[in-house]
Amino acid sequence: MKQDAFSKLHPAVNLLFFIGAVCFGVLLQHPIYLLAGIFASGVYYFSLNGRKAIKTILLMIPLFIFITLFNPIVNTRGVTVLFTYLDRPYTLEALVYGIAVAATFVLMILWLGCYGKVLTGDKFICLFGNLAPSLSLLLVMVFRMIPSLLQKAKQIIGVRSSIGKGIEEKSSIKNKLNSGMTVIGVLTSWALEGSITTSDSMRSRGYGTAKRTSFMVYKMTKTDWLFGVVMLILLGIVIFFAANGGMNAEFLPERNITPIKGINTIGFIVYLGYLLIPTILNIKEVIQWNISKSKI
Amino acid sequence: MEHFKIENLNFSYPTSKDRKSLDNVSLKIEKGEYIVLCGKSGSGKTTLLRHLKTVLTPYGKRSGEIYFNGTALKAVDNREQSSKIGYVMQNPDDQIVTDKVWHELAFGLESLGCDQKTMRSRVAEMACYFGIQDWFHRDVAVLSGGQKQLLNLASIMAMQPEILILDEPTSQLDPIAASDFLNTVRKINTELGTTVIITEHRLEDVFPYADRAVVMDSGKIIADDTPRNIGKLLHEQNNPMFTAMPTPVRVFFGANGSGDCPLTVREGRAWLNKEFENEPEIKEIPYENIDEDIENPALSLKELWFRYEKDAPDILRGVSLEIPKGSISAIVGGNGAGKSTTLKTICGICKPYRGKIKVFGKPVNKFKSGELFRNCISMLPQDPKSLFVKKTVKEELEEMTKDKNQINDIAQICQITELLDSHPYDLSGGEQQRAALAKVLLTEPKILLLDEPTKGMDSFFKETFASVLFSLKNQGITILMVSHDVEFCAKHADRVSMFFDGQVLTTDTPQKFFGGNSFYTTAANRMGKHIFINAVTAENVVELYCKNKGGAI
Numbered sequence: 001m002k003q004d005a006f007s008k009l010h011p012a013v014n015l016l017f018f019i020g021a022v023c024f025g026v027l028l029q030h031p032i033y034l035l036a037g038i039f040a041s042g043v044y045y046f047s048l049n050g051r052k053a054i055k056t057i058l059l060m061i062p063l064f065i066f067i068t069l070f071n072p073i074v075n076t077r078g079v080t081v082l083f084t085y086l087d088r089p090y091t092l093e094a095l096v097y098g099i100a101v102a103a104t105f106v107l108m109i110l111w112l113g114c115y116g117k118v119l120t121g122d123k124f125i126c127l128f129g130n131l132a133p134s135l136s137l138l139l140v141m142v143f144r145m146i147p148s149l150l151q152k153a154k155q156i157i158g159v160r161s162s163i164g165k166g167i168e169e170k171s172s173i174k175n176k177l178n179s180g181m182t183v184i185g186v187l188t189s190w191a192l193e194g195s196i197t198t199s200d201s202m203r204s205r206g207y208g209t210a211k212r213t214s215f216m217v218y219k220m221t222k223t224d225w226l227f228g229v230v231m232l233i234l235l236g237i238v239i240f241f242a243a244n245g246g247m248n249a250e251f252l253p254e255r256n257i258t259p260i261k262g263i264n265t266i267g268f269i270v271y272l273g274y275l276l277i278p279t280i281l282n283i284k285e286v287i288q289w290n291i292s293k294s295k296i
Numbered sequence: 297m298e299h300f301k302i303e304n305l306n307f308s309y310p311t312s313k314d315r316k317s318l319d320n321v322s323l324k325i326e327k328g329e330y331i332v333l334c335g336k337s338g339s340g341k342t343t344l345l346r347h348l349k350t351v352l353t354p355y356g357k358r359s360g361e362i363y364f365n366g367t368a369l370k371a372v373d374n375r376e377q378s379s380k381i382g383y384v385m386q387n388p389d390d391q392i393v394t395d396k397v398w399h400e401l402a403f404g405l406e407s408l409g410c411d412q413k414t415m416r417s418r419v420a421e422m423a424c425y426f427g428i429q430d431w432f433h434r435d436v437a438v439l440s441g442g443q444k445q446l447l448n449l450a451s452i453m454a455m456q457p458e459i460l461i462l463d464e465p466t467s468q469l470d471p472i473a474a475s476d477f478l479n480t481v482r483k484i485n486t487e488l489g490t491t492v493i494i495t496e497h498r499l500e501d502v503f504p505y506a507d508r509a510v511v512m513d514s515g516k517i518i519a520d521d522t523p524r525n526i527g528k529l530l531h532e533q534n535n536p537m538f539t540a541m542p543t544p545v546r547v548f549f550g551a552n553g554s555g556d557c558p559l560t561v562r563e564g565r566a567w568l569n570k571e572f573e574n575e576p577e578i579k580e581i582p583y584e585n586i587d588e589d590i591e592n593p594a595l596s597l598k599e600l601w602f603r604y605e606k607d608a609p610d611i612l613r614g615v616s617l618e619i620p621k622g623s624i625s626a627i628v629g630g631n632g633a634g635k636s637t638t639l640k641t642i643c644g645i646c647k648p649y650r651g652k653i654k655v656f657g658k659p660v661n662k663f664k665s666g667e668l669f670r671n672c673i674s675m676l677p678q679d680p681k682s683l684f685v686k687k688t689v690k691e692e693l694e695e696m697t698k699d700k701n702q703i704n705d706i707a708q709i710c711q712i713t714e715l716l717d718s719h720p721y722d723l724s725g726g727e728q729q730r731a732a733l734a735k736v737l738l739t740e741p742k743i744l745l746l747d748e749p750t751k752g753m754d755s756f757f758k759e760t761f762a763s764v765l766f767s768l769k770n771q772g773i774t775i776l777m778v779s780h781d782v783e784f785c786a787k788h789a790d791r792v793s794m795f796f797d798g799q800v801l802t803t804d805t806p807q808k809f810f811g812g813n814s815f816y817t818t819a820a821n822r823m824g825k826h827i828f829i830n831a832v833t834a835e836n837v838v839e840l841y842c843k844n845k846g847g848a849i
Binding site: 121122133137140141143144147148151152155156158159160161162163164165166182185186189190193194195197198200201202203204205206207208209210211212213214215216217 | 349351352373374375378379383385387389390391392393394395396398399402403404405406407408409410411412415416419433435436437448451452455640643644645666668669670673674675677679681682683684685695696721735736739745
């Protein structure tokens with residue numbers, strides 16, 4: 001599978017980025033910051049998934065609208081009442097707050113979507129393998145089991161149908177259930193038998209004879225360190241401005257949103273820059289590649 | 297000092313009261329030796345091998361002693377045994393623990409608690425030595441059987457063992473992957489000096505290179521000598537294991553040859569050259585031509601096209617084939633060529649997007665659902681385990697029919713009467729295959745499809761299996777099998793078809809088909825080709841040899 005430039009960095013750097021992006025995405029309720037978050041995550045999501053991303057992003061719109069409109073129904077605080085229903089007020093502040101909640105929600109989904117693409121299961125395990133070796137091995141074995149069980153199930157169903165014991169469309173629900181149970185039964189005994197071999201193979205390769213270590217297939221390079229340090233610095237700056245109230249936004253009961261002006265602009269630019277790191281990296285790679293290609 | 301010394305080892309499993317699985321076994325293994333352990337299935341080979349590593353030693357009653365590098369094996373700690381004694385098992389899939397190739401390579405080293413630096417260099421070394429670089433980052437789920445077994449070997453070699461024990465490592469592989477694997481093992485032995493003990497059905501690939509062959513029968517070692525002498529010994533004893541010997545050996549003794557016994561095709565050719573310095577008079581064995589036009593074929597496939605996914609390449613690209621009633625037909629061809637897929641389309645597991653399948657002249661889609669598999673078509677799958685759903689073989693058969701007599705008849709034909717009360721998983725590979733066949737036969741098929749029926753069978757079981765097929769053929773059942781096993785097809789099929797590039801290219805009798813090939817053919821044909829025209833089995837070569845030399849010498 002082709003990897004984007006950001007995914008090629010060390011998983012620890014990837015993880016740091018997503019922790020920063022998601023945490024601030026949730027903590028900062030300031031509309032402009034939320035907009036920046038949606039923009040950055042949307043662009044990166046698109047560059048990871050290509051055309052398939054458009055469908056997901058379009059699906060976000062009804063979700064966005066639903067959350068926005070729903071929030072005032074459960075939350076009745078706010079001073080500007082738009083209308084009342086069943087003796088409950090529907091307030092403008094709650095509606096605006098709904099927008100913020102919806103935006104948070106959408107950008108979370110987008111970031112997590114990117115996270116899934118970038119930090120695949122094996123990378124995650126690689127990161128935490130040393131902390132909990134047995135747990136991470138268990139996870140790895142589960143990852144291995146799932147595709148092999150699915151494949152075996154398919155095989156069994158095919159084989160049974162070719163001796164006339166298949167699940168037919170016309171057969172009753174009881175028969176279908178029975179056939180399904182049979183397949184699961186075969187699958188279980190097959191898996192159990194296989195697991196004996198697996199455990200033999202593990203013990204014969206010294207499992208349990210020493211404290212397990214974890215093989216790191218990824219190595220921290222200078223670039224990785226550089227990116228890690230830059231990200232930490234940027235995050236530090238964002239925290240500084242956030243702590244000084246430069247990014248405050250209150251919706252309830254009254255709207256009170258700090259404008260992005262003067263010194264606070266720096267905070268915003270730094271935040272946006274942080275979020276765009278993967279995208280910038282990708283664009284840089286494309287340009288670099290084209291330049292070097294044109295030189296050939 | 298010997299690497300391994302086994303002294304008077306006796307062993308019996310708790311379930312088999314008196315029967316000894318190992319009976320007074322004594323064996324010495326020198327450093328750097330390449331030893332082949334042969335014997336029928338159930339002769340105690342695996343039991344013996346498992347005794348060479350404490351964690352794998354089966355539970356039961358035991359006496360005798362095993363020494364590893366001069367110390368009792370029991371006294372050697374687990375950690376040392378793990379790294380110094382490598383053990384490769386039969387099933388390529390189940391041995392793999394993790395989900396990524398790189399992780400699997402490092403698994404043993406991780407268990408031993410190696411540091412990053414050592415692991416990094418060892419893993420890199422192994423990946424290069426075994427040619428794994430290209431699939432280093434892949435999921436193990438996407439590897440072929442041959443790649444999986446190579447990965448198992450590599451992940452064991454990463455621990456730098458002194459001795460490598462292999463228990464039928466190639467029984468689940470196709471011939472080309474098997475031969476690759478065995479060549480790698482030989483390379484490890486010659487280049488690294490690692491001691492190798494291997495049990496193997498495919499003796500043609502290991503016999504010529506082995507230093508010693510050890511033959512076991514019912515838990516006893518009955519012969520322990522150089523491969524060249526073993527052939528002679530087994531022939532003199534009239535031992536059933538003789539059928540497992542490589543073709544040149546069987547031809548040599550079948551023809552009562554004198555001098556040194558040939559082990560490889562090259563030596564076999566040289567020997568035949570010496571015997572026939574003048575051209576022999578009779579160069580062909582009689583054969584029948586097959587009819588090109590088949591009247592009322594049992595099965596006819598016309599221009600089948602199929603692919604698994606919309607964007608995937610076509611697997612079947614216009615397969616056309618006609619199978620006459622009451623014959624044994626075989627389709628041979630490379631791995632992944634689409635042979636099994638062809639069988640799946642006949643069974644309706646895969647639906648071709650173009651083309652017609654007719655069964656006894658009636659298009660398949662005209663059969664009502666289920667009707668096709670009642671008294672008509674049945675398929676024996678590649679993995680017999682996928683058929684077993686019950687606790688005993690008898691219950692398996694009862695799932696198909698209530699008729700006791702029918703069950704007994706079929707059990708007799710498939711020679712599994714004694715196995716009826718066993719759990720299907722307790723049977724050996726060959727027995728499982730026959731039990732599965734019995735189950736399939738209870739649908740009373742007129743056409744029987746077999747997918748790689750001889751996979752994992754030893755030569756002795758193959759003959760038994762062939763006799764089962766013949767009795768079915770005599771009952772008028774049409775048999776179509778796809779197989780990698782050219783020797784089996786040459787010996788037992790009436791018609792052989794070549795599958796290549798998604799099509800059936802040619803169909804002919806085995807004599808004509810293999811007789812015309814120079815590469816994709818049997819060892820017997822490669823050995824005798826320069827002298828005889830169409831001798832494709834060891835029996836053919838022996839027959840022609842005797843005819844020319846004036847009967848038996």
